[in-house]
Amino acid sequence: MTDYATSVNLQDPLLERPSTETSYITAKSIPISTRYGYVLVTQQGKPDRTPLVTYHDVGYNSATQFHHFFAFNEMAAITDNFTIYHINAPGQEDRANPLPATSVYPSMEELAETVNDVFNHLEIKTAIGFGVGVGANILTRFALKYPSKMYGLILINGVSRGINYFEGFTLKWPTQDMPQTTWTDPLLTYLIWYHLGFETQTAHPDLVQSLRRHLEENVNAKNVIKLLNSFLKRTPIIMERPNEMNKNANPPITLTCTIMHITGFTSPHKDDVIDTNDKCDPTKSSYVEFSDCGGAVLDEQPAKTAEAIRLFLQGLGHISHMSIPKYSIANRVAEQAAENKRRNGSLGRISRRGSAPFDSVDSGLYRRDSQDDDTVGDDYYGHELQLRVDSFDDRNVKL
Structure with missing residues (x-):
């Protein structure tokens, strides 16, 4: 019997390819020209099913963030019933060429517009979104601007505030004079904290080493820094919690789709996730917190995350025929x-x-x-x- 421990897997999924090829591991690459540059979309799952659109976090791409996660047995029913489109931010895909030094990287709002261009290119009328960190921020902006195109959102470590004091003091100023082509120790230290949090770094040093090696060996530092700088310049997402006083006379700006917010008990973004959840309609928003997890939800608790997603999708009326996973x-x-x-x-x-x-x-x-x-x-x-x-x-x- 498979046993999912509360600690992370000792293997390094970020640096290894799947040993077997299946219909849901194999990804089809779709390059798409948007108004803010080219993006690469990878498609998993069977075609002509309900669309599920993902967006990765900074320092990752669709392959390193999602492909292995969707290859879990617990996710098989989801990949069998959905067509999954993984959006890679410009220049963030595997083996990406360095972006021109003179190029201006899109802002968070502009990256949300590239999502709309992807929807139009793929002729997606409406979909369920699944974003992590930066990707959650982008999909939230997209859902606010194009509410009819998103009827469900799964947000892991979703941040709606602007840059906070800690980020500005520890990273924004050092990166102003940092070369845009290489990693520095302060930047790597920040990204490790950003993804894991202090408690996870102490409890799982193997995951720290895995993430550091991934950043140093797998991704283009120049391109990742451009995306990170864009995230550090983000504006707050303007949302207001609906109530009896404002929902009729003066409808507030809020997400109209059903949302599930996921975070870990020791995640560095937990307060931001709670703040974002508090701005959503309580009748449409759920908050899920893993008690034995930090910031790397997909790596630390993949089985629990898979079950939470399955229940959320069943709540939306999908895969209702599916039997309970064997080890759920x-x-x-x-x-x-x-x-x-x-x-x-x-x-x-x-x-x-x-x-x-x-x-x-x-x-x-x-x-x-x-x-x-x-x-x-x-x-x-x-x-x-x-x-x-x-x-x-x-x-x-x-x-």
Whole structure:
């Protein structure tokens, strides 16, 4: 049986290619000319399915951020039911040529416009967005400007504020005199903190080394610095939480789609994610926090992230026919219920589509309130399994 530990995998997925080729690992490259330069879009999954559009964080691209994540067994049903389009920011794709020194990199608002150009080129009418960090910021701006084109958003470490004091003091000033072609120790230190946070760096030094080697060996430093400088010059995203006073007379600027905000308990962006969530319509926004995770959600807790995404998509009405993944939290609870009822001689009806309350999940294991498995009765499990997946988007949860 596969066991997902709370720590990161000792292997280095950023520096390795998948050992086998499958329909959802293999990516089709689509170069697209936008008003702010060329972007490379990679397509995964079967064609002519519901579009799911991703956008990566700074220092990553579609291959290093998403391809391995979508190759997990837990994500197989999603890749089978969606056509996934991974957008690479200009100059950020694998083996990208250095951008001209005189070129002006697009701002966050302009990068949001390139997303619209991608939608138009691929003839995407509406889609679900999945952004991490910088990508979450860009997709949020896009969804605000083109609300009809986005009906669901999955945002990991989504930041809507402008640059804060820590970023400005520790990085913005040093980068003004930094050559635009090479890494410096202060910049690498900042990016490692940005992606992992202090606690994860202490707990997982192997992940620190993996990220450092990735930045030094896999990506074009000059191009990444241009994207980073654009992010550091970002303007705040203007949003206002709807309420009874303003939603009718003077409708506020807010996201109209269903949103799921994901972060880790020790993520350096946790406060920003909470702030962004507070600006969203509470009837359409969910907040998910992993209790045993830092900033690198996809690397530290891929199984939990996959299950949260699956439940979110089912809440939107997709893949409702899909059975519970073999090693998911909900499936473990159902198996425990079945085993308990077998021991008591009454199998009864077992809900295979129930979902365990996420408040009771710690470190990837289901925590029982009773110390003796044999003393847990049918009423207990019937209560725990009654939560349906379609109510997922109505709850703020901690994993």
